[in-house]
Amino acid sequence: MALAVVVVALLVAFLTPLAVYLAGRSTRTKPPPRRNLPPGSLGLPLVGQSLSLLRAMRRNTAERWLQDRIDRYGPVSKLSLFGAPTVLLAGPAANKAVFLSEALAPKQPRSLAAIIGRRNMLELVGDDHRRVRGALAQFLRPEMLRRYVGRIDGEVRRHLAGRWAGRRTVAVLPLMKLLTLDVIATLLFGLARGAVRERLAAAFADMLEGLWAVPLDLPFTAFRRSLRASARARRLLAATVREKKANLEQGESSPSDDLISYLVSLRDGDGGGGRPLLTEEEIIDNSIVCLTAGHDTSAILLTFMVRHLADDPAILAAMHEEIARSKRDGEALTWEDVARMKLTWRVAQETLRMVPPVFGSFRRALEDVELDGGYVIPKGWQVFWAPCVTHMDPAIYHDPDKFDPSRFDAQAAAAAAPPYSFVAFGGGPRICPGMELARVETLVTMHYLVRHFRWRLCCGGEENTFVRDPLPSPANGLPVELDHIAPLRCDEFNS
Numbered sequence: 299m300a301l302a303v304v305v306v307a308l309l310v311a312f313l314t315p316l317a318v319y320l321a322g323r324s325t326r327t328k329p330p331p332r333r334n335l336p337p338g339s340l341g342l343p344l345v346g347q348s349l350s351l352l353r354a355m356r357r358n359t360a361e362r363w364l365q366d367r368i369d370r371y372g373p374v375s376k377l378s379l380f381g382a383p384t385v386l387l388a389g390p391a392a393n394k395a396v397f398l399s400e401a402l403a404p405k406q407p408r409s410l411a412a413i414i415g416r417r418n419m420l421e422l423v424g425d426d427h428r429r430v431r432g433a434l435a436q437f438l439r440p441e442m443l444r445r446y447v448g449r450i451d452g453e454v455r456r457h458l459a460g461r462w463a464g465r466r467t468v469a470v471l472p473l474m475k476l477l478t479l480d481v482i483a484t485l486l487f488g489l490a491r492g493a494v495r496e497r498l499a500a501a502f503a504d505m506l507e508g509l510w511a512v513p514l515d516l517p518f519t520a521f522r523r524s525l526r527a528s529a530r531a532r533r534l535l536a537a538t539v540r541e542k543k544a545n546l547e548q549g550e551s552s553p554s555d556d557l558i559s560y561l562v563s564l565r566d567g568d569g570g571g572g573r574p575l576l577t578e579e580e581i582i583d584n585s586i587v588c589l590t591a592g593h594d595t596s597a598i599l600l601t602f603m604v605r606h607l608a609d610d611p612a613i614l615a616a617m618h619e620e621i622a623r624s625k626r627d628g629e630a631l632t633w634e635d636v637a638r639m640k641l642t643w644r645v646a647q648e649t650l651r652m653v654p655p656v657f658g659s660f661r662r663a664l665e666d667v668e669l670d671g672g673y674v675i676p677k678g679w680q681v682f683w684a685p686c687v688t689h690m691d692p693a694i695y696h697d698p699d700k701f702d703p704s705r706f707d708a709q710a711a712a713a714a715a716p717p718y719s720f721v722a723f724g725g726g727p728r729i730c731p732g733m734e735l736a737r738v739e740t741l742v743t744m745h746y747l748v749r750h751f752r753w754r755l756c757c758g759g760e761e762n763t764f765v766r767d768p769l770p771s772p773a774n775g776l777p778v779e780l781d782h783i784a785p786l787r788c789d790e791f792n793s
């Protein structure tokens with residue numbers, strides 16, 4: 299997520315004992331007097347509850363950690379995370395307040411803007427955010443994505459033929475990351491396989507390495523390496539943007555070829571004849587944010603689906619029945635096929651409910667915000683929300699530890715869960731714009747996995763454990779032993 303999406307652990311960066319910085323910050327943000335502050339304690343100076351939360355994330359007990367606070371103080375409480383006073387908000391009503399309040403702006407670590415770019419949409423607010431996000435969302439809407447199913451299908455088959463077929467064991471997470479990167483490279487950046495795509499993939503991999511590192515721009519730090527890799531990626535993307543512009547001007551390509559061509563072609567003004575809607579910097583920064591937000595998150599969803607399905611032959615068989623049997627060998631999926639994969643998507647939703655890739659995210663209060671219960675979030679404080687708290691609430695999801703995709707059956711879901719109960723993709727004006735793309739690539743990938751392979755978790759007793767690092771990471775990348783149940787037509791995809 300990037301995304302910055304917040305991701306909690308992003309902020310691990312701030313945890314470095316940069317005591318001076320934190321000390322300054324903590325004195326500046328002392329709770330103002332005479333407000334109806336939420337219950338709870340700000341904890342020890344500087345550190346607050348940060349180390350305790352990070353420890354829980356590492357041990358994969360962070361859900362319990364948050365629930366303990368909620369049991370003690372209720373759904374609204376104060377604490378101190380990563381050097382700043384924070385209000386933890388939990389539950390559907392609180393999620394709604396976080397997503398819809400204009401007084402709560404996104405908050406990302408400064409290091410993220412340095413690496414991803416200051417015009418990326420996570421940094422933008424108001425009209426700028428609406429303009430840039432609107433442009434991206436137009437490209438990622440279902441009416442556009444339906445024409446790319448064939449391209450995603452080709453990437454998935456090529457990947458499975460080259461990296462899964464003929465293997466006895468594979469580590470799932472690293473392979474899923476390669477696959478989702480390939481999908482983004484082709485669909486969003488319009489890069490054919492070859493030298494440029496490989497150089498860009500290498501630069502991105504280096505860039506992501508330091509994304510959550512301590513933001514020290516000194517020789518030999520991970521952060522410095524990440525900044526340099528970001529500059530390399532930026533140069534390659536700038537050349538790509540120029541090439542796409544030239545191709546469009548000469549009539550050799552169409553705006554719908556890929557996201558970059560689309561963004562380059564947009565003009566402001568009613569007739570569309572005005573200035574470019576997005577600057578070159580905005581196109582580059584937002585291409586990078588899509589990669590950062592869209593590649594690990596989707597790979598984690600696919601990996602945890604594989605993990606659950608290893609122990610659930612009944613669901614696997616039902617998924618096979620749903621679509622795989624009706625396609626001939628080598629026949630590509632269509633948008634209509636994907637739309638029929640309802641059970642598979644319910645399995646994905648249940649996986650996202652139990653293991654949301656984005657653990658949580660921060661907002662900052664632009665002014666004092668009074669909540670429904672009368673508590674006040676003072677201006678300058680941060681707000682933290684975490685999907686898992688809502689997703690594991692037994693009052694919303696009966697028997698929440700049970701993996702039960704039928705809860706997402708349309709009627710059952712409508713009857714049971716109040717709005718803002720399923721928030722793996724966030725909500726409101728900043729809801730994930732890549733949600734539909736994530737759905738299509740997940741369904742296409744699961745179709746081919748289920749059609750061609752069966753798998754068992756392997757390599758000792760660790761296979762079923764994971765840590766949040768900050769994204770959920772299964773031990774050893776989730777190694778599985780494969781059985782090949784139907785051959786993949788490698789010939790046409792191995793080139």
Ligand code: HEM
Binds near residue numbers: 301
């Ligand atoms: C399973 C896959 C994914 C999950 C679970 C996920 C989750 C999320 C969440 C929770 C947010 C909102 C964070 C907040 O409100 O603080 C978000 C935002 C975002 N996501 Fe995704 N995402 C996924 C895939 C993607 C993909 C494939 C893309 C790329 C096209 C993408 C691009 C973005 C962007 C650009 C934002 C920021 C939106 C804004 O600030 O307006 N995501 N995502």
